[in-house]
Amino acid sequence: VSRLCVCDLLVAQCDVNCCCDPDCTAAEFSLFTTCSVPVVTGDSRLCRQKAAVYSLDVEANPPERIFKLIDQVNPSVFCIHATNYKQALSFSSPEMPTSENFDQLLKQFGSASFSAEPESWDMNTDDPTPSDANETYRYEYGVPVQTVDGFLRLPSPVVSSWCSDTNPAGFLVNQATKCTRLVSVETCDKIEAVSMLFYINSSILAVMLRNDMNLFFQVNITVQSIAVQSLNGMQTLLNGSDVLRLPVVLDELCMNIVLGVSYHITYTDAGEIIEAAAAFVLGAVNKETPSIQQSFDISFTQVNTEPVPLSGNPGYVVGLPVRAGFWPQGYPFPMEILFAALALNTNKYGQLTILQSTSNQDCLAAQGARTPILFGYNMISGCQLRITAATKCQPLAQTLQDLLKGQSFPEYVASFGNSQAQDVLDWVPITHLHTSEQRIYNTFQSSCQIPVSFEIEVKWTKYGSLVNPQARIVNVTATISTSPWKQVPSGRERTIPVTSSVVFTDVSSPAEPGYKAWPTINLKLPSDFFFPFV
Numbered sequence: 001v002s003r004l005c006v007c008d009l010l011v012a013q014c015d016v017n018c019c020c021d022p023d024c025t026a027a028e029f030s031l032f033t034t035c036s037v038p039v040v041t042g043d044s045r046l047c048r049q050k051a052a053v054y055s056l057d058v059e060a061n062p063p064e065r066i067f068k069l070i071d072q073v074n075p076s077v078f079c080i081h082a083t084n085y086k087q088a089l090s091f092s093s094p095e096m097p098t099s100e101n102f103d104q105l106l107k108q109f110g111s112a113s114f115s116a117e118p119e120s121w122d123m124n125t126d127d128p129t130p131s132d133a134n135e136t137y138r139y140e141y142g143v144p145v146q147t148v149d150g151f152l153r154l155p156s157p158v159v160s161s162w163c164s165d166t167n168p169a170g171f172l173v174n175q176a177t178k179c180t181r182l183v184s185v186e187t188c189d190k191i192e193a194v195s196m197l198f199y200i201n202s203s204i205l206a207v208m209l210r211n212d213m214n215l216f217f218q219v220n221i222t223v224q225s226i227a228v229q230s231l232n233g234m235q236t237l238l239n240g241s242d243v244l245r246l247p248v249v250l251d252e253l254c255m256n257i258v259l260g261v262s263y264h265i266t267y268t269d270a271g272e273i274i275e276a277a278a279a280f281v282l283g284a285v286n287k288e289t290p291s292i293q294q295s296f297d298i299s300f301t302q303v304n305t306e307p308v309p310l311s312g313n314p315g316y317v318v319g320l321p322v323r324a325g326f327w328p329q330g331y332p333f334p335m336e337i338l339f340a341a342l343a344l345n346t347n348k349y350g351q352l353t354i355l356q357s358t359s360n361q362d363c364l365a366a367q368g369a370r371t372p373i374l375f376g377y378n379m380i381s382g383c384q385l386r387i388t389a390a391t392k393c394q395p396l397a398q399t400l401q402d403l404l405k406g407q408s409f410p411e412y413v414a415s416f417g418n419s420q421a422q423d424v425l426d427w428v429p430i431t432h433l434h435t436s437e438q439r440i441y442n443t444f445q446s447s448c449q450i451p452v453s454f455e456i457e458v459k460w461t462k463y464g465s466l467v468n469p470q471a472r473i474v475n476v477t478a479t480i481s482t483s484p485w486k487q488v489p490s491g492r493e494r495t496i497p498v499t500s501s502v503v504f505t506d507v508s509s510p511a512e513p514g515y516k517a518w519p520t521i522n523l524k525l526p527s528d529f530f531f532p533f534v
Contacts, residue, residue, distance in 0.1 A: 001052045002069060007037045019054035019065050030062035041072060047079035048072070138271030139207055144168035145265070145273070147202040148218060152263070154296050155179055155193065165193060169263065169298050171271075174313065176297040185287050188254035189247045194292075196223070196244055196280055199261050204276050221263075224277040229259055231284060245282060252287055259283040263298040274303060311375060312417020315463065315470025318376035322458065322473070324352040324410035325421065352413060353406055354456065355500040357381040363498050367403055373456070373502050375417075375471065382499040389492065393448035393485040404454035404480065404500055413458075413476045433479040449482035454500045462508040474507065 005020035014024035019035035033056075040052040051072035057064050097105055139145070145152040151168040156177035158164040163179035181193060192198045199221070206217035226238045226245065245256040260281035267273050285292060311320035353370035363383035373379065385400070412427040419426035436449050457477045462469035488494050 001040050001042055001050050002067075004040050004042070004052070005037075006040065019056070019067075020052065026064060027062075029056075029065040032056055032063070032065070035065075043080070043083070044074070045080045046083070047074050047081050049074075139171040139267070139273065140271065141172045142170045145171055146205040146207060148205070149202050152202075152204060153199075154263075154298055155294065156296070163193065163294060171267075172300050174297075174299050176295070178293060178295045180291050180293055182291050183254065183257065183285055183289070185249060185252060185254045185285065188257055188285070189249060191247070194257040195247055196256075196258060196282075197246065199258065199280075200278055204265075204273055206272050206274070219273055219276050221276045221278050223280065224264065225279045227279075227281045229281055229283040231286070235281065253284050254286075255284045256282045257285060257292065258294065259292060260295040262296075265298065265300045266303050267300060268303050310418045311414075312471065314416045314418050315472060316375040316417040316460070317471075319374050320417065321372040322352045322375050323414035323417070323419065324412060325414075325427070326408070326411040352410055352456075354379060354454070354502055355381050355383070355404060357383065362386070363400070363403060367399075370406055373458075375458075376504055378501075378503050380499065380501040382497060385496045385498050387488050387494045387496060389488050389490040391488070393450060397448065397450045400451045400498065401480070404451055404498070405478075409478075413473055415473045416470070428473055428476055430476045430478055433477060434482065435479065436482040448485035450485055451480045452483045452496060452498055453481040455479045455481070456502045457505060458502065459505045459507045461506070469508075
């Protein structure tokens with residue numbers, strides 16, 4: 001940068017106020033009033049670079065130019081860390097198609113997706129440095145699941161509905177894709193992407209690098225199940241899954257083509273893959289079917305844990321159950337271990353439930369009828385309680401409390417839809433309130449209180465990126481309202497309405513000017529910021 005000068009316009013002459021002009025002498029610098037270009041840098045998009053700073057010392061006699069070379073840090077959140085792709089620094093003319101190179105260009109760029117990485121990007125991984133040879137690698141979230149010959153493929157549509165086999169499966173990223181693939185009955189047995197072998201013939205890297213053998217452990221993909229789908233859509237599960245069924249042409253039908261693949265990966269808490277299985281759906285096509293729709297999905301389960309249905313990843317999804325749990329009784333363990341035990345007491349149907357209304361509206365007949373609380377859905381239910389002269393207050397109060405709260409009301413609610421039991425800070429305790437100063441099972445000497453309503457308020461907020469906010473539960477309050485007991489005269493009957501409700505309240509802070517809790521970035525990248533990348 002010390003040799004760069006954007007204001008040097010005159011050849012072999014000093015440009016006025018151009019402090020970086022090498023043609024200017026000290027006498028000419030003393031006549032300058034200011035530096036027209038005080039700072040000279042290279043690419044302004046770099047995160048860190050050298051900068052040449054020019055200024056004038058007007059207090060000197062005569063005035064003189066001051067030059068400094070400093071390290072400049074780019075304050076922008078969008079910056080280039082390193083220009084490792086040297087071809088991006090200059091524009092190279094694309095190769096024009098000719099009759100000689102057309103087949104080569106079509107093979108390279110003719111598919112729905114292609115790699116633009118030059119051969120110079122080959123980092124020569126066959127010769128690891130001594131530090132790399134002694135390093136142990138583990139998978140991290142989102143890292144492509146590696147195989148012996150590349151990565152685990154999860155075909156997906158790219159620019160159209162057609163399948164592209166270049167989509168890698170990310171570690172711990174549950175995905176589900178659907179795409180269309182061209183098939184021909186005459187050549188279906190030669191199409192790799194419709195054969196079971198295409199999806200299980202490559203072993204997954206565990207990933208662990210043995211220091212003594214310099215070798216990766218490999219995990220073979222086993223066939224978990226095979227279902228055969230008829231032309232009318234009916235599926236039949238085969239008894240044996242150890243037989244590899246390859247596409248075959250029979251009576252103008254192509255049999256055993258892959259219509260769907262479901263991968264299930266088992267991993268450890270250290271980030272190692274220890275098991276991989278695939279479930280297949282095979283089908284048949286005739287000559288009238290030029291294309292098929294394939295479906296693919298992948299899921300991950302940690303070893304020695306039971307799969308728990310999620311209600312979002314990470315934030316809650318509207319309409320899915322609110323996940324809840326409670327501490328087991330009698331565990332003499334510290335809090336952290338008790339939280340880990342929540343995994344044994346979570347209910348996949350949603351333990352946070354409310355009273356379900358019945359057709360006869362009789363409270364005493366509605367015991368046991370519960371409905372799960374779905375995130376984002378305000379709900380209300382109720383029943384009618386008939387009281388006679390023979391009804392006793394204390395037993396009735398306990399019965400109503402069990403009716404409203406359920407037999408096993410949870411103590412904690414998951415703040416995220418994918419919160420794990422061992423994550424202590426991801427569980428929100430439920431706060432219990434009463435409108436009466438006295439608990440329902442304690443009585444005054446002259447009166448008794450019975451619960452008549454149970455209200456649950458779930459406060460949630462938008463968490464994370466402003467572009468894609470995630471729903472997070474921050475507070476849950478359960479309030480029981482009680483009513484004084486009034487004895488019914490003999491021979492008469494009184495009816496009391498009992499209600500149960502759930503309200504979801506958005507407590508997200510508004511993005512108002514001057515509000516500091518949600519910092520915003522009002523930027524727009526230049527159109528050529530990532531050139532030559534898209």
